[in-house]
Amino acid sequence: MGELLAISESVPFNANPSWTKVYKAWSTLLLQLKRGYETYGFEAWTIPCLYVVCKQLPTFAIKADKERIELEQSSNGAGGHQDDDFDPELEKNMQLVNAASMLKDKIFNLCNGDRAPLEQSRKWGVYYIANLIFKTKSRSCTIEAEEFLNEAWRLCHKDARKNQELILTYLIPCHLLNAHTLPTETLLKPHPRLQKLFLPLCEAIKKGDLHKFDLALQDGEDEFVKRRIYLTLERGRDLALRNLVRKVFLAGGFEEPKEPDGERMRRTRVPIAEFAAAITLSSGQQVDNDEVECYLANMIYKGHMKGYIARERGIVVLSKKKDGVFPGVWTYPGDISIHMKKELVTRLWSSCS
Numbered sequence: 001m002g003e004l005l006a007i008s009e010s011v012p013f014n015a016n017p018s019w020t021k022v023y024k025a026w027s028t029l030l031l032q033l034k035r036g037y038e039t040y041g042f043e044a045w046t047i048p049c050l051y052v053v054c055k056q057l058p059t060f061a062i063k064a065d066k067e068r069i070e071l072e073q074s075s076n077g078a079g080g081h082q083d084d085d086f087d088p089e090l091e092k093n094m095q096l097v098n099a100a101s102m103l104k105d106k107i108f109n110l111c112n113g114d115r116a117p118l119e120q121s122r123k124w125g126v127y128y129i130a131n132l133i134f135k136t137k138s139r140s141c142t143i144e145a146e147e148f149l150n151e152a153w154r155l156c157h158k159d160a161r162k163n164q165e166l167i168l169t170y171l172i173p174c175h176l177l178n179a180h181t182l183p184t185e186t187l188l189k190p191h192p193r194l195q196k197l198f199l200p201l202c203e204a205i206k207k208g209d210l211h212k213f214d215l216a217l218q219d220g221e222d223e224f225v226k227r228r229i230y231l232t233l234e235r236g237r238d239l240a241l242r243n244l245v246r247k248v249f250l251a252g253g254f255e256e257p258k259e260p261d262g263e264r265m266r267r268t269r270v271p272i273a274e275f276a277a278a279i280t281l282s283s284g285q286q287v288d289n290d291e292v293e294c295y296l297a298n299m300i301y302k303g304h305m306k307g308y309i310a311r312e313r314g315i316v317v318l319s320k321k322k323d324g325v326f327p328g329v330w331t332y333p334g335d336i337s338i339h340m341k342k343e344l345v346t347r348l349w350s351s352c353s
Contacts, residue, residue, distance in 0.1 A: 019063035023095055026060050027102065029053060034110055037122065044116075047125040054107055054129060058136040061095035062143075068094075093140050100136040103129060146174035165191045172198055173232040180239060180352045182206070187348040197223060205236050205352055208244030210283040213237055239352045241279075241295060242304040246326050248278045249318065268318040268325070272296070272309070275316065289314070303327060 030053050036042045037050075108129045114122040149171040156163050168183070168191065175181045182202040188195045200216035203209075217224070217234060224230035252267035252274075276292040296316055299305045305326050306319035318325045 019060060019067045020095075023057075023060040023064040023099075026053070026057055027099075030057060030102065030107070034106055037110060044120050044122055044124060047111075047122060047128075050107070050125060051128050051132075054103055054132055057099045057103065058096060058132070058139065061099040062139070064095040065093050093143055096136065096140045096143070100133060100140060103133045103136060108133060142174055142177055146171070146178050149174060161190060165194060168194055169227055170229065173229045175349060176236050176239075176352075177232055179349075181349040182352055184348055184350050196220075201233065201236060205240045206243065208240050208242075208247055208282060210237065210240055210244065210279065213240045214283075236352075238299070238302065238304065242299060242326065243352070244278055244282050245275060245296070245299065245305060248274055249325060265320065266325075268307075268320055269315050270318065272314050272316060 033042075033050055033053055108126065111122040111125040111129055116122070149167055153164070153167050153171060156167060168187070172183050172194075175183075182205065183194075183198060185195075185199070188199060197220045200219070201213060204213035204216055213236070217230075217237075221230065224233055249266070249270060252270055254264045255267050257264055272289050272292055275296060276287055276289055279287050279292060279295065293309055293311070296305075296309060300307060300309075306321070307317050307325065309316055
């Protein structure tokens with residue numbers, strides 16, 4: 001926990017905090033927890049604790065992989081030496097692959113192999129751990145796919161329009177899923193077919209227009225299913241919902257400072273009814289507060305917003321931290337920033353917000 005606090009909140013615990021240290025410390029915690037079940041007989045009611053620890057492992061693995069690659073690129077750019085046996089393709093998602101392996105080989109077997117009576121068995125955790133394994137492996141595959149597609153795009157001849165179109169057909173969903181970035185009109189201008197398919201989706205996501213997003217997905221459904229990208233693009237609705245909720249937050253304005261010279265703060269307690277009204281208008285369908293709570297709970301769970309739901313008061317209490325209620329999600333996709341100038345990347349890909 002000290003390693004995590006050191007890197008996330010600048011607590012003076014470690015002089016050189018890093019996500020790699022966080023990942024290793026978290027892996028050790030998970031192994032100690034596993035040992036507790038095997039040696040000290042932790043009871044089945046503690047399975048939610050095991051799930052929480054397992055759930056964070058892939059997140060820290062992704063951050064550790066990204067940090068390591070950036071350090072290696074910085075070192076190479078500064079004339080650093082690279083070992084002969086270094087294989088960048090194998091190293092890119094090393095920690096994420098290790099995390100998936102640990103969840104599958106150790107934690108899944110820990111739960112599935114329990115012989116205790118069902119009401120006291122760790123087998124209750126099998127479904128949750130299996131779901132985490134699937135998500136982790138899927139994440140690893142999409143990241144790898146994005147890297148290969150970025151490389152293909154970089155090497156594609158500027159006049160090979162057909163090849164560019166094929167690459168973008170799959171690169172756009174990868175960017176949407178991994179980096180939460182969308183293609184700009186500049187990128188799609190040479191490809192009218194892709195403009196027709198993707199621009200309505202992109203505009204709906206940016207505006208937070210759920211009804212237009214559903215229509216755009218429906219209009220392109222045949223082609224999306226044919227290209228096997230429908231389910232990936234469907235997840236863009238979460239980003240459209242995030243932008244809609246963010247508009248509600250911004251429309252709430254500022255709270256009056258408690259002191260005359262106090263800093264103005266945005267309103268952080270928002271009635272659920274306001275979100276319900278916005279979602280009803282945007283989707284064109286009447287939604288009740290319970291359904292809205294489900295939407296908001298999923299957004300908080302997925303990290304699209306920071307806060308919690310106070311059901312008894314009928315409000316959502318949002319974070320007051322300076323890094324924002326809606327965490328920044330845009331990073332330059334894959335390794336594309338290594339090969340292209342930052343201005344060009346910005347011109348071709350834009351944030352979902």
